[in-house]
Structure formats: C-alpha cells, structure tokens
Amino acid sequence: MSLYPGVALITGAASGISQATAVSFAREGCTKLVLADRDEAGLARTQQLIVQVAGEGKAAAIAVKTDVTSAEQVEALFLRAVAEFGRVDYAVNGAGVLSNNKRSHDTTPDEFDRINVIxxxxxxxxSRAAIKQMLSQDPLPTHDGRPGVRGSVVNIASQLGIVGRPAAPAYCGSKAAVINMTKCDAIDYSRDAIRINSVCPGVIDTPMTQPNASVLEPAISIAPMERMGTAQEVADCVLFLASSKASFVQGAAMVVDGGYTIN
Structure with missing residues (x-):
C-alpha cells in the first residue's frame, strides 16, 4: 500500500520547496494533488514535473491560483479541493517571503505587515482551513495497520523561527509565530486525530534565495555542513511528517539546516 493514499494540498507550489514537495508526493505514489500559488505559470510547470515523475495519466494535479493572505481565496481553494477529490489528507503550507533585511527602526509598518501577513x-x-476540513473526515488507513488520522498538516517555518540573526526581526518573528501556532494546534487537535507539525529549513537553494546569495553567505558559513540545502532535502522531511510513518510525531519543529542552530 502507498504511504500516501490520500489527497495532498500544497501552497507555494509554483517553485522552490513547495514545488519539490508536490513532485515528491507524486513520485512516492500520491495520485491526487492540489497545487496553490499566485504564479500560474509556475503552477503549470509543477504540473508538468508531476507528469514526468508519475507518468501520463497516473496522477491528477489541479492548479488553483490562490493568494494565501485572502481568507476568501483560501476558502475557495479548499472548496475546490473537496469538490474535486472529496477530502484533504496532507496539507503543506509553504507559501512565504524572505526577510526585508532591515533592523526594526528601518523597517516600515508596510514592510512588517507584508512579511507577517504572508x-x-x-x-x-x-492551516485553519485544512483543520476545518479534516475534522469532517474519517481517518485514512495506514501503510501497516497502525491507527490512522483524519489528516496531517505540515507548516513551513524556518531555522530563524528558532534563533535570531541581524536585520531580520519581522521575518524571524513571523516564523517563530508559525512554530508556536503549530504547537498550539497540535495540542488542540490531537484528540481529533489530526497531526500538525512544522519544518524549519535553513538556507536552501531555491529561486527565492538565489538572488540573495551574498547576503546569505554568512549563514551558510556558520552551519557545520557549510553549504546550502536543497529543496528536495526539505521535501523529504515534509513527506515523512505527512506520512503514517510519523504517527507519533506531533507538534514538532523539525530543523533541516545543516547544523546552523547547533552552533
């Protein structure tokens, strides 16, 4: 039996970590995927990559243009997912933006709001929309017969939600909020058989970080592994947390940073 017999919904799926995650779900046997992003061209590219790894006609991947800062668009996204596939089992919330690289007194309220709103x-x-849908679902069977859950949510946070760095108070605060939101929801929904965890990537080689390579170099040199991570390395951790192999993992903040936070 596949580790992923259910429906995966991934936000930020047009590129980077979320794109790698969507493609990895398809590669590992998930045949029903919902891809969300504001970038329609990027979503189309992700759909093409899914066909390449899964085979023509082997996986259904619908693309839904979505601005995750809009409650109405997020609600419409989940309504579309349920209308198409009947449920949502693995929700990966990966849409995000980088820091403005400014100290607090240089950061405008608009810059602060943009980072935190996204x-x-x-x-x-x-995450809220995923939980609301999962509460209405029966648990899926698992790969080896252990008790299943109604769904698994994985929120993409950051190593900078755990530690600080210069000139990033708005960004670090936004990611710390994601980690603690995840912990609170994990407490609240354990009784409902919903697992909620976060992944905290370090410096990852993606289209979003590549233009900022010079700014990120000090962070790369601090980490013991002294390199950028890959989107695939983060996606692998996301898929583990989404799967029934992580059945006793709840409220975790899984760090994928080459050792940055141990220094």
Missing amino acids: NYRGCWLT
Whole structure:
C-alpha cells in the first residue's frame, strides 16, 4: 500500500520547496494533488514535473491560483479541493517571503505587515482551513495497520523561527509565530486525530534565495555542513511528517539546516 493514499494540498507550489514537495508526493505514489500559488505559470510547470515523475495519466494535479493572505481565496481553494477529490489528507503550507533585511527602526509598518501577513497570517489561514476540513473526515488507513488520522498538516517555518540573526526581526518573528501556532494546534487537535507539525529549513537553494546569495553567505558559513540545502532535502522531511510513518510525531519543529542552530 502507498504511504500516501490520500489527497495532498500544497501552497507555494509554483517553485522552490513547495514545488519539490508536490513532485515528491507524486513520485512516492500520491495520485491526487492540489497545487496553490499566485504564479500560474509556475503552477503549470509543477504540473508538468508531476507528469514526468508519475507518468501520463497516473496522477491528477489541479492548479488553483490562490493568494494565501485572502481568507476568501483560501476558502475557495479548499472548496475546490473537496469538490474535486472529496477530502484533504496532507496539507503543506509553504507559501512565504524572505526577510526585508532591515533592523526594526528601518523597517516600515508596510514592510512588517507584508512579511507577517504572508508568512504568519497566510499560514494560519491555510492551516485553519485544512483543520476545518479534516475534522469532517474519517481517518485514512495506514501503510501497516497502525491507527490512522483524519489528516496531517505540515507548516513551513524556518531555522530563524528558532534563533535570531541581524536585520531580520519581522521575518524571524513571523516564523517563530508559525512554530508556536503549530504547537498550539497540535495540542488542540490531537484528540481529533489530526497531526500538525512544522519544518524549519535553513538556507536552501531555491529561486527565492538565489538572488540573495551574498547576503546569505554568512549563514551558510556558520552551519557545520557549510553549504546550502536543497529543496528536495526539505521535501523529504515534509513527506515523512505527512506520512503514517510519523504517527507519533506531533507538534514538532523539525530543523533541516545543516547544523546552523547547533552552533
């Protein structure tokens, strides 16, 4: 039996970590996927990659243009997912933006709001919508017969939600909020058989980080592994947390940072 017999919904799926996650779900046997992002061209590319790894006609991947900061668009996204596939079993909330790289006195309220509205509020809206849907579902069977859950939510946070760095108070705060939101929801929904965890990537080689390579170099050199991670390395951790192999993992903040936070 596949580890992923259910429906996967991934936000930020047009590129980077979320794109790698969507493709990995398809590669590992998930045949029903919902891809969300504001970038329609990027979503189309992700659909093409899914066909390449799963085979023509082997996986259904619908693309839904979505702004995760809009409660109405997030609600419409989940309504579309349920209309198409009947349920949502693995929700990966990966839409986000980078830091403005400014200290607090240089950061405008608009810059602060943009970072937090996308990284925190957007994650909260999509996680909230996933939980509401999962509460209405029966648990799926698992790969080896252990008790199943109604769904698994994985929120993409950051190593900078655990530790600080210079010139990033708005960003670090937004990701710390995601980690603690995840912990609170894990407590609240354990009794409902819903698992909720977060992944905290370090510096990852994606289209979003590549233009900022010079700014990120100090962070790369601090980590013992002294390199950027890959989107696939983060996706592998997301898929583990989504799967029934992680059946006793709840409220975790899984760090994928090459050792940055142990220094």
